[in-house]
Structures are given as C-alpha cells and as structure tokens.
Amino acid sequence: MAAEEIKPTRSGLLLVRRRLVLAERVHRLLSMKLDGMMLELIKLAEQAARERRTLEEKYVGAREMAAIAAMMEGATGVLLAALSVETVPTYTAGHRNIFGVRLPELKPVMVKKTLNQRGYGILGTSSVIDDTADAYEDLLEAIITAAELEGGVRQLLDDIEKTRRRVNALEFKVIPELTERRRFIERQRDEMERQEAVRLRRIKKIKAKRGTGF
Amino acid sequence: MPLSGVISPSCIYACTRFRVRRTSLLPREEYLRIMQMSTPGVITHLSRRGYGQEIGDLSHDHAGARLIEKAVNRNLALSFQHAIAITPGDLKILSGEYLARWDIANVMAILRGTVHNIPRERVRDLLIPAGEIGSAQLDHLLTLTTCEGVLDALEDWRLYPILGEYHRICREKGAFARIENELYREYYSGLLSPGIARCSGCQEMNAYLRFEIDFTNMRNLLRIHCAEEACDIAVIDQTMIPGGRIPIETFRRLFGARTEEEFISIFLQTTIVPVLAEAVRELRQDPDFSSTDAAELVWQRWHQYRRPIHEVEMAVTRIRLHELDALSRRHPFSVLPVLAYLERKKYEVANLRAIARGKAFGLAPERIWQYIVL
Numbered sequence: 001m002a003a004e005e006i007k008p009t010r011s012g013l014l015l016v017r018r019r020l021v022l023a024e025r026v027h028r029l030l031s032m033k034l035d036g037m038m039l040e041l042i043k044l045a046e047q048a049a050r051e052r053r054t055l056e057e058k059y060v061g062a063r064e065m066a067a068i069a070a071m072m073e074g075a076t077g078v079l080l081a082a083l084s085v086e087t088v089p090t091y092t093a094g095h096r097n098i099f100g101v102r103l104p105e106l107k108p109v110m111v112k113k114t115l116n117q118r119g120y121g122i123l124g125t126s127s128v129i130d131d132t133a134d135a136y137e138d139l140l141e142a143i144i145t146a147a148e149l150e151g152g153v154r155q156l157l158d159d160i161e162k163t164r165r166r167v168n169a170l171e172f173k174v175i176p177e178l179t180e181r182r183r184f185i186e187r188q189r190d191e192m193e194r195q196e197a198v199r200l201r202r203i204k205k206i207k208a209k210r211g212t213g214f
Numbered sequence: 215m216p217l218s219g220v221i222s223p224s225c226i227y228a229c230t231r232f233r234v235r236r237t238s239l240l241p242r243e244e245y246l247r248i249m250q251m252s253t254p255g256v257i258t259h260l261s262r263r264g265y266g267q268e269i270g271d272l273s274h275d276h277a278g279a280r281l282i283e284k285a286v287n288r289n290l291a292l293s294f295q296h297a298i299a300i301t302p303g304d305l306k307i308l309s310g311e312y313l314a315r316w317d318i319a320n321v322m323a324i325l326r327g328t329v330h331n332i333p334r335e336r337v338r339d340l341l342i343p344a345g346e347i348g349s350a351q352l353d354h355l356l357t358l359t360t361c362e363g364v365l366d367a368l369e370d371w372r373l374y375p376i377l378g379e380y381h382r383i384c385r386e387k388g389a390f391a392r393i394e395n396e397l398y399r400e401y402y403s404g405l406l407s408p409g410i411a412r413c414s415g416c417q418e419m420n421a422y423l424r425f426e427i428d429f430t431n432m433r434n435l436l437r438i439h440c441a442e443e444a445c446d447i448a449v450i451d452q453t454m455i456p457g458g459r460i461p462i463e464t465f466r467r468l469f470g471a472r473t474e475e476e477f478i479s480i481f482l483q484t485t486i487v488p489v490l491a492e493a494v495r496e497l498r499q500d501p502d503f504s505s506t507d508a509a510e511l512v513w514q515r516w517h518q519y520r521r522p523i524h525e526v527e528m529a530v531t532r533i534r535l536h537e538l539d540a541l542s543r544r545h546p547f548s549v550l551p552v553l554a555y556l557e558r559k560k561y562e563v564a565n566l567r568a569i570a571r572g573k574a575f576g577l578a579p580e581r582i583w584q585y586i587v588l
Contacts, residue, residue, distance in 0.1 A: 067575030068524060071568035071585050075283055076340050080319060083326045083340070086387050115441035119387075121394025122453045123430070124319065127437050127521040 006181060008188035016185060020178040027170040034163050037099050041156045048149035055142040062135040069132040073125075081129045084119035089137075091144050101159045103152040108144045112137050224302040229547045231300060232555040236542075238264070239562050242588050248569055249579050253278050256570060265289050279574035286563040287342050291316075293559055294344040301552060304413055308549050310346050311404050312556060314372060317345035318397045321368065321377075324355045326390055328364055347371065361385060376400050392452070399455055402427055406457045415548025418541045422534070422553070425485065427458035429530060432486055433522050435465050436512075440519050460484050477516060478509040493529035497584075525584045532587050535561065561587040 006012040069078045089111040095102040115122060118133055240248075240263065248256055260282065261269045268285035276284050294313055301309045320341045327337035334356045343349045358364050361384040365377050376396045383389050405423055431454050438449055450469055454462045464480060471477035481487060482505060491508035495501060515522065535557060542554035565586045572582035 063575070064577075067571060067577060068585070070571040070575070071577075071582070072524060072528075072564075074287070074564070074567050075280070075571070076287065076342065079340055080323055083323060083330070083332060083337075084390060086330075086390075115438065116388060116391065116449075119391055121322075121391045121398065122434050122437060123398035123455065124322065124394045126527070127433060128524055130437055130440070130521055131524075 006185070008185040008192075010189070013182065013185045013189065016178055016182045020175065020182060023170055023174050023178055027167060027175060030163055030167045030170065033099050034160065034167055037101070037156060037160050037163065040098050041153065041160060044149060044153050044156060048146065048153050051142065051146040051149050055139070055146045058135070058139045058142045062132070062139040065128075065132045065135040069128045072128045077125075078129070078132065081120045081125055081133070084121075086119040087113070087117065089113075089140055098156070099159075101156055103155055104148055106144050106148040106151075108141050111140045111144070222302070225305065226547050228301050228305055229551045232297070232551045233542075233546065236551065236555045236558060239558050240565075245565060245569070245586060245588065248566075249582065253282070253570065253573050256566075256573070257282060260285070260566065268292075279570040282570035283567050286566045290559065290563045291342050291344040294556065295348070297552070297556060298346065305549060305552055308413070308416075308419075309552060309556070310372070311401075312553065313345040314401050314404065315345070315398075316342055317347045317371065318373065318394070318401060320345065320347060320352055321355075321364075321371070322390065322394050322397070324352070325361060325364055325384065325393075327356075328358065329361050329385055329390075372404065373397055373400055395453055402455045402457055413549055415541070415545040415550040418545060419549050419553055422538055422541070424457065424459050425489070425534065427455045428460045428484065428486055429489075429534075431455055431458055431460065431462075431465055432484070432512075433527065435469060436515060436520075436522050439469065439516060440521050460486070474510075474513050474517070477513050478506070481509045481512055482506070489530055489533055490526070493526055493533050496533070497525055497529040528585055528587060531561070535587060 006016055066078070073081075087110045090109045091111075092107045092109055094105040094107070096105050097103075110117070113133075115130070120129065244263075248259060251259060257269060257273075260266075265285050268288045269281065272281055272284050272288070294316070298306060298309050298313065320343065323337055323340050326332070327334065338353075338356055341352050343352055347355075355364050355367055358367060365380075365384065368374050368377060371377075377393065379396075380389060380393045384393070402423070406420055434453055435450070438453060450466060451462070454465055456462060464484065468477060468480050471480060487505045487508050490512070491503055491505045494508055494511065495503045514520075535554075538550070538554050538557060542548075542550040545551075565588075568585045569582055572585070
C-alpha cells in the first residue's frame with residue numbers, strides 16, 4: 001500500500017508511524033553497511049592496486065626472461081620445454097562473505113610446480129628454462145591474485161551502488177514521503193477533530209435554542 | 215680414424231675441409247656490424263652470407279626474428295647433415311655420436327606431441343633434423359599416432375635400448391623427463407667411449423667433453439638445489455652425468471655441505487673453479503678475481519637458493535670454445551677440427567638467433583652482446 005493510499009484515520013496514522021520507524025531503522029542500518037563497505041572497498045582497492053603493480057612488474061620480468069630464454073635456447077627450445085607440460089595450471093573458485101556481498105576467492109592449483117612436475121628433463125634444458133618457468137608461474141599466480149582482488153572490488157562497487165541507491169531512496173523519497181503523509185494524516189485528524197468540536201458545539205447551541213423556545 | 219701416427223688421406227682431406235669451413239663462419243667484426251642493423255637489415259645481410267637459400271624458402275611464411283631463427287636452424291641442420299656425409303670412417307662415427315643430441319630433442323618432441331595430442335604441423339615446426347635421423351624419417355614418425363608406434367619405429371636408432379625400457383610406461387606422468395635424462399646420460403657415455411680403440415685427438419676431445427659434463431653437473435646441482443625436491447638425494451643420482459673428471463661423490467658432498475668453509479673447500483678442489491674464475495674475470499673486466507672469489511660467488515648463489523648466472527655460463531662457454539680452437543690448431547688432422555667446426559657452427563646459429571630475438575624484444579645491444587659466444 002502506497003503512502004498516498006493510506007486513509008487519514010487513526011489506524012492509518014499508526015501504520016505510517018510504524019513504517020516510518022522501520023524505514024528509519026533500515027536507513028540507519030544500510031548507512032552503516034555502506035560505510036563498512038566503503039572502508040572494505042578502500043582496503044581492497046589499495047590491495048588490488050598493489051597487486052596490479054606487482055603483476056605489471058612480474059609481466060615485464062617474465063617477458064624479459066622469455067626474451068633471454070629465446071636468445072639462449074631459441075624459440076624452438078622454449079617451445080619444446082613448454083610442450084613438456086603435463087599438468088595444466090588452473091584455479092578453484094570459491095567465495096567469501098563481506099557485509100553480505102559474495103566476493104570471489106580464487107586458489108591457484110598446480111601453478112607453482114617443482115622441477116619434477118614441470119615435465120621436462122633436467123639434462124636436456126638449461127637453467128634459463130627454469131628461470132623462465134619460475135617467472136611465468138609467478139606471473140600466473142599474480143594474475144590469479146589480481147583477478148580475485150579486482151573481481152572483489154567490482155563486486156563490492158556493484159553492491160555499494162545498489163546499497164547507495166537504497167539509502168538515497170529511503171533518505172530522499174520513502175522517509176520524506178512517510179513523514180509528509182504522517183503530517184498530512186495528523187493535520188487531517190486535527191481538522192476532523194476541530195470540525196467535530198465545531199459540529200458538537202453547533203448541535204449543543206441548536207439544542208439549547210430549542211430548549212429555550214419550548 | 216686410423217691409429218695415431220698414421221693419418222689417412224681421406225682424414226686429412228676431411229679435416230682440411232672442416233678447417234676451411236671454420237674460416238667461412240662469421241667473424242667478430244661481422245657480428246659488431248650486424249648488431250647495428252635493423253631486423254630487416256640483418257635478414258638482407260644474412261641472405262648474402264650463406265643463408266640466402268633458407269631465407270628465400272622461408273620468407274613466404276615467416277618474417278622478422280622468426281624468419282631468422284627458422285632460416286639459421288635449417289641451415290644448421292643442412293650443415294650438420296653435410297658434415298656427417300663428408301666425414302670418413304671413425305670421424306663419421308664420432309660426428310654421429312656428437313650430433314645425436316639433436317636426435318634426442320627431435321624424438322622427445324615427437325613423443326610428447328604424440329602423447330599430448332599436439333597438432334603434427336606444430337611439432338614439425340619444432341624439429342631440427344641436424345642429427346642422424348633425417349627429415350624423411352622424422353616425417354614418418356610424425357604420421358604415427360601412438361607412443362608405442364613411435365618407439366617401435368625407432369628400433370634402428372643408436373639410443374633405442376634406452377627407449378625400449380620405457381616402452382610400457384611412456385604415458386605415465388614424469389616418464390618423458392626420465393626418458394630424456396636417461397637419453398642424455400647415454401649420449402654422453404656414447405661420446406666418451408664411441409667404440410673406437412684409439413684416435414688422434416680423442417684424448418683432448420674427451421677432456422673437453424668431460425669438462426662439459428662437470429660444468430653441466432654443477433649447473434644442474436644448483437638447479438636441483440633451487441627446486442623444492444632438493445632434499446631428495448636420489449634426484450642427484452638420477453640427474454648427474456657420469457664420466458666427468460669430478461666424481462659424482464663430490465657433487466653429493468657439495469650438496470650436503472652446510473657451511474661456507476666446507477662448501478668452498480670442496481668446490482676449490484674441482485676443475486671448474488679456474489675456468490669459472492677466468493670467465494668472471496673476462497666478464498667483469500676484473501683481473502683480480504681469484505679462484506676463491508669464484509668459489510665464494512658460487513657459494514652465494516647456493517646459499518641464496520639461486521640458479522647460475524646466465525652471463526657467466528655464456529662466458530664459460532666462450533673460454534671452452536677458445537680452448538677447443540687452440541686444441542684443433544694443435545691437432546689439425548684429428549677429430550678436433552671437426553668438433554671445433556660443429557661447435558662453432560652451433561654457436562654461430564645461437565648468436566644470430568640471440569641477436570634476432572634480442573632485437574625483437576627490444577633489448578639493449580650491450581645486453582645482447584653478453585649472450586654472444588665468439
């Protein structure tokens with residue numbers, strides 16, 4: 001039932017008052033949630049920015065290592081080592097809850113490998129291949145961490161936007177409308193009360209006049 | 215190869231041809247000139263310097279650094295196949311043994327491609343038929359669809375006995391790494407005892423190869439130490455190549471050394487130290503760098519769980535090649551001129567590849583120069 005549809009009666013007034021109390025409580029809670037989410041966002045955004053910088057550094061490092069590996073072993077040598085990979089690196093996706101927001105949680109699986117797990121023979125390769133593999137494994141881990149944080153920031157931003165819209169709707173529409181409706185009903189009821197008093201006084205006067213006439 | 219003291223005319227002829235071929239390789243000044251050129255300039259220059267045929271054949275499909283690498287690899291394969299063709303008698307056996315390294319890389323690429331279902335064209339692209347297994351046989355191997363089929367088709371290969379042992383487990387995880395390690399161990403063992411009683415220059419060649427084995431073992435020990443499974447001493451036995459001057463026991467002791475003094479005292483007894491010190495002296499232009507400093511440098515890397523420095527590895531390779539050149543001049547009609555040519559040709563191709571790739575990645579010329587072996 002919209003605020004306008006509530007009748008200016010005592011039960012209507014009680015209903016509006018109850019709704020107003022509820023709206024103010026929800027507004028207070030959502031405002032607190034918004035503040036909490038903002039604080040979390042700042043923390044997460046800082047972490048994400050730091051991770052992004054690390055990711056960029058690692059990307060530059062990995063590309064340089066790939067260049068050195070291609071110089072020393074040739075692209076063919078590097079590709080031959082890459083061909084040896086037996087277990088494809090992957091990740092598991094989960095989530096964690098922050099203020100009711102589901103933030104992604106990504107865990108790397110078989111990204112960092114030991115010399116045995118990489119699949120190439122130690123005698124057929126040189127240390128530059130190990131260094132390149134290390135650099136790319138680090139890069140992949142940094143990508144997964146950055147993706148987790150940036151995904152979290154995006155999710156949090158979406159939820160902050162939704163919550164802010166709710167808070168604003170409550171603050172600038174629902175609460176003012178309910179307040180206005182409450183005032184309106186109160187005024188209406190006052191008016192009705194006054195009218196009733198005037199009517200009663202008038203009836204009393206009429207009765208009194210009739211009484212004296214007999 | 216005849217008995218020492220009696221040199222056959224065919225051997226003299228072949229050695230002379232290899233010495234002449236050695237002089238046709240790119241000199242230092244040419245590398246300096248190439249370093250100043252752009253990639254298209256390098257391609258044009260190389261097409262006038264013996265790589266014209268390969269560049270012409272490949273320029274339709276490839277460009278830039280990739281074209282250079284493909285062309286030099288193809289040229290290397292042709293040069294090595296030609297080298298096997300022109301060497302007589304025992305020199306052919308030795309050349310075949312030496313070039314089996316390329317066969318191992320090709321066979322392993324085909325086996326991995328077959329098991330991991332990698333498109334055949336992609337695997338074909340990675341093969342360099344510079345060994346005894348020619349292009350036709352490699353193409354035949356590529357048509358086979360199972361690992362067992364590939365292994366059966368390699369029955370005539372000199373290293374087949376190793377593959378035969380892994381016939382049933384070739385699909386298991388980690389089997390290829392074990393096969394590859396075993397093949398290289400067998401490769402070195404074949405090189406050190408190629409079934410020839412005595413040959414001119416064989417002793418020097420063995421010394422050269424034994425140092426290569428020692429250096430490779432030391433390098434791999436540092437690599438194993440950096441890895442997580444380092445605590446397992448069995449890994450050392452599986453990955454160390456026997457036959458070097460330094461016994462495997464010394465590497466085990468080095469691996470078990472916990473203090474700087476212990477490590478340095480063991481390492482100083484090895485033959486690697488003087489060469490390493492010379493390499494670092496040359497690299498850093500520091501005449502005061504001593505053997506003890508070299509041992510301390512290795513200890514620092516060891517202690518910090520870090521791998522060998524690539525620039526130092528390249529500097530050691532440079533010194534070894536200079537020694538090989540000197541030996542080949544001292545023994546002009548022996549296996550050494552052949553080995554010197556094959557090694558020099560390998561590094562010419564590696565140098566051109568390094569320049570092309572370095573330029574493609576935008577590395578500074580000074581940085582690229584550190585990876586050039588002259």
